[in-house]
Amino acid sequence: MRFLLSVTVFLCLHAVAIAEPPRVLVLSGANNHAWWTTTPEIVRVLEDGGRFQVDVASDVATLDAGAFAPYDVVVSNFNTFPNTTAPVWSAEVRTAFEEHMRRGHGLVIVHAGSTVFPDWPFFQKLAGGRWGDGTSHGKIHDGFVTFTNIAHPITTGLEPFWIRDEFWQDSALAPGAEVLATVVPDPASEGSGKPEPMLVTTEVEGARGVFLVLGHQAEVMRNPAWQTLLQRATAWAARGETSIPPAARWPTQQTDAAWPALGGTATLAALRHAIDASNGQNRAGLNVADRMVGGFAAGAPSARGDAAAVLTEIALSDAVSLAAKEFSLTGLRVLGGPDQVPALRQLGDDPALGFWALSALETIPGKAATAAIGTFVKNPALEGQARRVLAQRAAMAEPVPPGGDAVTDLVRSTDAATRRHAIGRLRGQWSPKLSTALLKALDLLEGPTLAAALALLAEKREAKATAVAGEALDLPGDPGEAAMDLLSRIGAARAVSELVRRIPSRPDAALRALERLPGAGVDAAIFEAIDHAEPAQQAHLIRVLGLRRATEFQSALFSLAESSSAPVRAAAIEALGRLATEEDFSALLAATARTPEASAALWAPVLIASAPGDAAVEPLSKAFDPSRPEQSTLLLTVLAGIGTERAVAVVSERLSSPEERLRRSALIALGRSRHAAALPLLLRARKDEVSPALQRLAFRQALELFDSLAWRQRLQNWPTLELLAREEAVSEDRKLLLATLAKVPTHDSLALVESLEAADASLAPEADAAASAIRKALGLAPAGAGPKNK
């Protein structure tokens, strides 16, 4: 009796197990392929005819060790490519997966779902193959799939078929994998021309695996033969057997391979899936759905309507998260139409969604929507928004406030707001007539109002205003400033004499105006003015010519450089420094050498040094004058500042000079060069130098130079600090080294700081400060707060 009962129970259980469709877990939510369109296709194919019960994991990383237990088979449409080292699952989850598989369950890989978990031998072996180092594919084309083993449950009774797909070539197959079907990719489409595996099975320690290489994108999955292969592969992986019949319209002709147009239903399913996928989890699915809404907005109006219906259904559903509903309503702002009005009106009563429903209604045209918005006025939380929207819908264009004659308004204006308003109207309505009226009215204006009028005339480039501006130049405050501004913008050559006259009273503004004055003949007018100007003004005007790059006066400036007036000489040399061309550098430096003034001697090299490339290096290196030692320091500093290899080399030649003063200058110059190539020169100088003071100087200059480098260069040149740390140095210098190390927060620096501290206890305060700065920058716990993280 007991036995019979047991048998009955067993038979019943067995019958139930057979009748119950296999349960499938689809891994999705990330893939370097369009998972949001392919996963809905996979789900649709598996659910077709109720053959499988399907669940989708859209956040694979959150699956735990117990996640696999309910399922007979796992279908992977998931990968982390190109991040092939992402662990995704903990060792515990992996072990649970392995054990579950070994209990007679299976894994089906679709296309790129293979390219994941490279560091997990069990998975790799069961998966049957993956995209390997040598794998490639040609263009998408029509291929003919033939079976190499028709005795397998998956392939039994199937005829060869045509399919349009991306065919992988030289896939990396796992040892022991059996190839059931192949395609010979066409060389005309960059195919390999040899049989390539397209369907592979494995059996590993009681687990079954299938690698369906076909299935690059959703369109491929519309091929009936592909659908049969996926269904049979999944059934076999789940139970080790399958009796699924081949699809009806089998693609036996090449024309059958062509992709059917994806109907609206497929994309709508994808939209629904993307929104569902993010239910309470994360926004990945919503981000994808957001793109899809954009796609529908760009598409045909009918598709827009279908999508709006799906969104409405989701917004009304009780089974989705608040975030999904809210998202759907934002989507309806873009896609909604009159059909959605009743639903949106209904959702208006939902305190969490009312705002989004009203916002969606706002964008829908028509009386029905307006009436629906009217109902929101009764909702205190949304009344303000509803009234605003209604007002905006009702509003005609806001009438422009009536105004009289803008010029009269300006004349009468006493406060800033009226003045601004009048000027704004003049600007907006500007015409020759208004311009004339304003010019006439200038006499009536004063103070800020006159200034405002002049500023507007300058903006409108009214040349007739220059005469008035000339008169207004001496007015105090705003009008004088506005007049200066007007002249400097549109005064052209006519304004030069007026501006020159103002140099004594308003030197800064007048010179600045002369410097920027546009127009033909301005340079010549300024040059002419030099003749008539007071000696004190002459220098200013000459400088202005330099700043304006008035190259046509170069030879004249060379003669001014020999002038008997010291300020004129200095100014001429400064101006030449700005506008001399490369071939004149030597002549200019020679002229400089004849000039007794220190300022002129300084200017020329500094300005010349800004010439591009190495152009200034030769003339400057020849300009060393033994009788003017103070200039040597300047020349070296300027040369180092040029910063090219050649310039640095010229400076470093001085490191072997017998004169200690020159060697010192060269060290200082190299320290300021901001050129990484000078670092080894300074290190060598420290070794070669005989004077202990200069040895120290080289050490400090190396640090100064290091500090001045860009971050990336500092990292590249970090070994320099290590070399300096090994040098014998006084503790003062070591402290400077520690300060520099603190500014390069790397683990290497930290180690070096600690070793310096260990070697010399007197450095402890500085070393501790440096170490804590580095730790802070690296985000490490302060020393002593926990284990050292190296």
Place this chain on the structure above:
Amino acid sequence: MKTSRRTFLGGLAKAMLAAAMAPRFVDARLLAGESAPSNRMQTAFLGTGGQGLSLVRNFLRHPACHVVAVCDPYRERRLNAAAAVTEATGAACPDFSNFAEVLTRPDVDAVVIATPDHWHSAISLAALRAGKAVYCEKPLAMSLDQNRAIAEAVERHHGIFQYGTMQRAQQTFRQAAELVRRRVIGDLQRIEVWAPGSATGGSTEEIPVPEGLDWDLYTGPAPMRPCTASRITSFGSWFCSDYALGFIAGWGAHPLDAVVLAADCDLAGPFTVSGNGSLPTEGLADTLTDWDAQFTFADGVTLRFMGAPTAQKAVKVRTTDEDNGTTFYGTKGWVSVSRGAFSASDPAWTRLVLPIRDDSTDYTRDYYGTFLRAARLGTRTACTAAEAARSDAFSHLANLAARTGQTLTWDPGAYRFAKPEGFERYRELPTRGAWRTT
């Protein structure tokens, strides 16, 4: 290297020549009565968080500015600002929670708006309607329609509006623009622009609304949400899509402003935009962390606007390894400019002294003063609402192209999407409450 050298030479020149040169002159305007009471603009500060407070401090140093009110719905923040004013002037400064109260005061000539971005449009429009001169921080506003509303209100009310893109006051940006406008680099062919992307993370855990914060007013036109710690700091107001477009606009405003300074390619007619980008999937921040958008303008010029991660790989010619910048490529060479660097295919170009274009205000010496002067005299501001709407439109269009994956055709003249038609509704966002944002 080039920059260091220039800086170096500049520094050297300054240090060594200061004594030898004729004395530098005092700014004439300081002598011209700008600080006379009648000429001081009575200015109110709306939004006094980090950036707002620093603007209060900067404006306080300006002789033509008289701070008459500070306003923030977070009491602690407005009291901090009021204290800064009192410290500088010795006088008490009235503080307000609601900007609407400030705008009704007749003694306020000008307002400085440094609220989170979602408030920019509503407050700017209200201030312009009230006849106040407006200084508004970048980025301009939350949507293309809001941008247009601001530019139109400036025109309709003959208003004064200055955009807070301080960076254009750096001489190097003017210089780069001149090199492009004067065709020193030849005919402009393409532009590369890049800026840091949004951060990820941010707390989503609800907290009690802090004492002294009017959460409803703070939220304003944005969707009402539970208060979280990150929503009430700059993290939320920079990276959360309820309050901002993300750094694609917040930081993008700067290098894109350089484009507006240098070129008018976007005004040449309808242009196309396509792109892609990356969005965070968790945390409060939900704006683009990286993007790559391609603009093709009607005059044939192209612009590639990228997040820093993409630029790190894609941008070959860069001023330095900075995470922001603008490079203009012409038929004769290129010029590249960023916050900290300036370079060109011919280094000599960077040292050309180019007189500033004569049709604009020279704001490089005094960005805030240019605004105060405009508020007083009706002169042009340093960056107008129309210019602001142009540069901000690049951010909005790139964001939209990246988020929807569609190729868009934008018609700047008609201010609409020529293609796809269904995109018209993307021009505005949902906004809460009675405040008008468009």
